[in-house]
Amino acid sequence: MTRSFATHTPMGPVALARILSLALPVALIACGGDEPSSGVPEAVARTVASVSVAPTTAVEIKTLGGTVPTPPTYESASDAYKGGDYRAAAVMYRSAVVTTPEDVHGQYMLGLSSWKSGDFAGAKEAFDKVIALDPRFAKAYFNQARVLLDLKRAPEALETIEKGRAIDSTSSDVWRLTARAKAESGDVDGAIATYRDLLGRNEADSWGLNNLGMLLLQRGDVEGSLGPIARAVQVQPTAPLFLNNLGMALERSGHPVAALRRYELAVQHDASYVKAVRNVERLKGIVTDSTLVDEVDVKALAEQFRQTVRSWKVEVPKS
Numbered sequence: 558m559t560r561s562f563a564t565h566t567p568m569g570p571v572a573l574a575r576i577l578s579l580a581l582p583v584a585l586i587a588c589g590g591d592e593p594s595s596g597v598p599e600a601v602a603r604t605v606a607s608v609s610v611a612p613t614t615a616v617e618i619k620t621l622g623g624t625v626p627t628p629p630t631y632e633s634a635s636d637a638y639k640g641g642d643y644r645a646a647a648v649m650y651r652s653a654v655v656t657t658p659e660d661v662h663g664q665y666m667l668g669l670s671s672w673k674s675g676d677f678a679g680a681k682e683a684f685d686k687v688i689a690l691d692p693r694f695a696k697a698y699f700n701q702a703r704v705l706l707d708l709k710r711a712p713e714a715l716e717t718i719e720k721g722r723a724i725d726s727t728s729s730d731v732w733r734l735t736a737r738a739k740a741e742s743g744d745v746d747g748a749i750a751t752y753r754d755l756l757g758r759n760e761a762d763s764w765g766l767n768n769l770g771m772l773l774l775q776r777g778d779v780e781g782s783l784g785p786i787a788r789a790v791q792v793q794p795t796a797p798l799f800l801n802n803l804g805m806a807l808e809r810s811g812h813p814v815a816a817l818r819r820y821e822l823a824v825q826h827d828a829s830y831v832k833a834v835r836n837v838e839r840l841k842g843i844v845t846d847s848t849l850v851d852e853v854d855v856k857a858l859a860e861q862f863r864q865t866v867r868s869w870k871v872e873v874p875k876s
Contacts, residue, residue, distance in 0.1 A: 629653075631663070638666065643674035651679075654686075661690050665697060672704050680704045695725035702734050711741040729755060733765055740772055748772060757869035763792040766862075767799050774806055782806045783853075784862030790819075791859040797827040804836060807853065815851040817844045 634649035647670035653663040668683035684701040687694060698721030705714035715738045722731045732755035740748035752769040755762055770786035773779075783806050789799045804819035817840045823833035 638670055643670045646670040647674050647676060659690060661687055664690065668700060677704050677707050693724055695721045695728065699730040699734060706737055706741060711738045714738045729759060729762055736768065745772065745776060753869050756866045760863060760866045761792050763789045766792065767802060770806060771802055774809065779806065779809045783810060783858050787855050787859035788862045795826045797823040797830045797833060801833040801836065812852045813840060813844045814849045815853050815855065816840060
């Protein structure tokens with residue numbers, strides 16, 4: 558949607574694993590994370606849904622599909638966001654809050670749009686305003702913590718998470734974000750323990766499973782990373798990022814055929830996912846016999862980890 562407005566050779570497995578570990582990219586951090594909460598109070602969303610956004614200066618922006626020379630509305634900003642055109646959405650929402658500065662929904666969506674378009678400073682400013690307007694809006698604190706993590710301000714993120722926890726202690730965001738913040742603060746053991754707490758409460762939390770696996774992979778526990786990431790893919794079998802991460806763990810553990818197939822699946826589900834596309838191209842120079850069978854039972858890995866998580870289950874406090 559357009560928006561504009563005025564403003565693969567066979568060899569021994571050990572040797573192969575060594576080659577693959579050198580061939581793999583070293584940066585794994587971007588393969589973790591979580592999906593932000595975009596929920597806003599329904600009454601607020603309904604109130605602002607049809608409000609027209611007044612144009613400011615005549616500045617045309619380029620979007621995913623081109624440009625449309627019409628004044629933006631909250632509806633067009635929402636369409637741009639839902640279509641993945643976060644830059645356009647951010648500009649539109651920024652224009653919106655000029656005329657409706659006390660609109661919690663507009664400020665909140667400006668924060669999400671800015672964050673997803675890479676404008677972390679702008680996102681922080683917007684979430685600060687949301688919190689000032691509605692100090693009981695827990696999701697605003699959690700998404701602010703995500704921004705602070707991207708700004709490499711983990712200690713502040715932990716403080717913000719605690720403020721959100723005081724409002725909503727049952728949200729999975731509490732454990733997931735706390736684990737990320739601990740890991741980025743150097744407390745890897747604490748992060749792993751927190752992910753275990755999260756999965757003990759919800760064994761199917763796909764981002765918790767993925768992030769635990771990637772944390773173990775970054776730590777050098779390649780075999781240990783396989784179970785949680787395989788389980789994440791079991792929970793969300795079409796998620797490109799999880800499939801790509803499973804491919805990385807399989808490749809690092811010396812299973813190139815299985816790895817290539819996961820990379821290919823990731824690309825099938827998202828042909829624009831550059832990391833997976835590059836992994837397919839690179840590994841095809843090593844795995845030249847496509848008739849080879851998988852060297853590992855991924856489904857068994859996922860099920861074994863699921864049973865392990867069941868031993869971690871704890872009683873969820875009543876809210």
